[in-house]
Amino acid sequence: AQRVTQPEKLLSVFKGAPVELKCNYSYSGSPELFWYVQYSRQRLQLLLRHISRESIKGFTADLNKGETSFHLKKPFAQEEDSAMYYCASEEGGSQGNLIFGKGTKLSVKP
Amino acid sequence: DVKVTQSSRYLVKRTGEKVFLECVQDMDHENMFWYRQDPGLGLRLIYFSYDVKMKEKGDIPEGYSVSREKKERFSLILESASTNQTSMYLCASRSGTSGDTQYFGPGTRLTVL
Numbered sequence: 001a002q003r004v005t006q007p008e009k010l011l012s013v014f015k016g017a018p019v020e021l022k023c024n025y026s027y028s029g030s031p032e033l034f035w036y037v038q039y040s041r042q043r044l045q046l047l048l049r050h051i052s053r054e055s056i057k058g059f060t061a062d063l064n065k066g067e068t069s070f071h072l073k074k075p076f077a078q079e080e081d082s083a084m085y086y087c088a089s090e091e092g093g094s095q096g097n098l099i100f101g102k103g104t105k106l107s108v109k110p
Numbered sequence: 111d112v113k114v115t116q117s118s119r120y121l122v123k124r125t126g127e128k129v130f131l132e133c134v135q136d137m138d139h140e141n142m143f144w145y146r147q148d149p150g151l152g153l154r155l156i157y158f159s160y161d162v163k164m165k166e167k168g169d170i171p172e173g174y175s176v177s178r179e180k181k182e183r184f185s186l187i188l189e190s191a192s193t194n195q196t197s198m199y200l201c202a203s204r205s206g207t208s209g210d211t212q213y214f215g216p217g218t219r220l221t222v223l
Binding site (some may be wrong): 088 | 136141143150151152153155161200202203208209211212214216217
């Protein structure tokens, strides 16, 4: 079965430090990949997706097919980046189902 | 702006009660989903539907059923609530186009006593 793995449950960094949230996927094809974010007391929302090649709130994510990874990066973390982050992969051959990782809680300390 | 709404933000029920959670989306999306969100376990898919009256089991369908009589509405039913179904329930919708965004509702915090 297709899987999305986020190895870190919790990541804690200081403000201004670089941050990398790891994500690995198991789909052998060319998956559509996403990062979703949930800030405290807010609904889960899209942060960015691979297909758009965009940078949102200073975050970028690069697809590495050789390593089957889609790590999320930001060069200088801000306190407002503290949130729960979920990596997701579109299920191959599905009607639109996304496979989510278990999530990484990012804590940015002042 | 896509809106996914859920009928309740907080719900408290007793063991054995029948519980209905309702979700409505206003973007004419084909696909709708029900997840539960628990600390350390992430999002777990309960059921999804890709068309009216169609449903597919997700990863943890036991103890749940769903209904989709209209395209915009997707209901989750707990036939006989149990304490281990205490959780945050998230509804979501998405078009059938690859790469499109999935939109989530605000969630329903269900407590079963």
